[in-house]
Amino acid sequence: MLHTPPGGADTGTAAAESGPVSIGAVLQALREEFPEVTVSKIRFLEAEGLVEPERSPSGYRKFRTEDIERLSYVLRMQRDHYLPLKVIREHLDALGRGERPPAIPAPTREAPEPGVTPPAPAVRIGRKELLTVAGIDEAELAEWEAYGLVAASADGAYELTEVTVARLVTDLGRFGLEPRHLRAMKAAAERQVDLVEQIVAPLRRHRDPRTRARAESTAQELAGLSVRLHAALVQAALRPRGD
Template identity: 65%
Template sequence: MTSNQTVTSPRRPGAVQPHGGERRGAELLSIGAVLACLREDFPEVTISKIRFLEAEGLVEPQRTPSGYRKFGPADVERLAYVLRMQRDHYLPLRVIREHLDAIERGEAPPALPGADARPGPREEADRELEAPAGGVRLGRAELLAAAGAEERDLAEWESYGLVAAGPDGGYDADTLQIARLVAELGRFGLEPRHLRQVKAAAEREIALVDQVVAPLRRHRNPQTRAHAEATARELATLAVRLHATMVQAGLRGRGQ
């Protein structure tokens, strides 16, 4: 297979094939051609999304000597399968990976959730960041006990906007996670006033993600709007990874 082979659209994505299932002589597609092929059924898909799924190991395109991605028909079918499982069944990537692994072994994938299944607050597609179980609503005393903090700590966190109660006066799972992390950082001498910069950075990242998903939320297709939250989760995961890697790289540089 030469790197300058003519690119044409494969057959419409259907049943997924295992890795390495390309027929000999199958034509390869650039990432742009794959995007055009998929967008008929998945208008929300982007090149960044395809690259993200590749980074997660859900598709493994070939590479030309110059480093360009080349996708075969089976790659396109795998991408379509992943996107369909996310959109129609709200499956997280780890579950979709289990489906693909089963297909690789020649087995039937796990049964899909019923048509009436809907993701809970902590079961949204592609929830890659670890968090407490969904639906959690804690009172003030329960939050303090779970975070190992005292009333004066919580009052200070709230004064700096690090945590906040919901309209019902309760605290959700995300707030519990934040409280635990703030408490843990406090054991290293980092006070709430020091964490204002972290909160400001998070707000800038939120604004950046909002810029990307806002068009999806305004889309006329209800499935596209429903997929906006999953896209936001993926972008948040990437932003967190980038932030953590930059911090770690910077600290390693300081130690040299």
């Protein structure tokens, strides 16, 4: 079993208070700090050897408090410092030996406007992780990228929105839909983005910094309403109609 980081490693996520718990309970504990974490992500980190939960006689995973703390540490290092898993594993090994891990440069961020809460840093994953989570191979991912369905950031990492897209493309593929069939959906999404940008562009150019800061929240709200409208229109179109 890999050693758990000792106290003082900033493991603030709520953990189980008594006895081993299921992966569902771990997910609930982690989501207080990491809302985007999934069961697939936890299983991937287990497969990478960053956490080794016990197994019940029937084969179910049982996580201890120190397992949850390790997961919190890994997710925090990815979110706040964008560290690859190899480096995070070295940190955990050093902590397990009672040593100080290598220094981490403090992330540089612009000061937020007064009265504006900055967005939380996004959790990102690497290419290998995306392949595992989506259950696809390199050729499939390359095809998706060629059609513009999924795109990595400049440093090769993927935002969780890209992970969501990958999972949905995988699910649609089980019904025989190929990436070329999804180009229309991609084009429709881009048209929605263009419409949202037309509305928020005046806010971004406003002299008042608070008005400029509201542009992002307005864009997110408009995007959410657009998605809901699209879903409602599809459901309405599929509803059986009388003669």
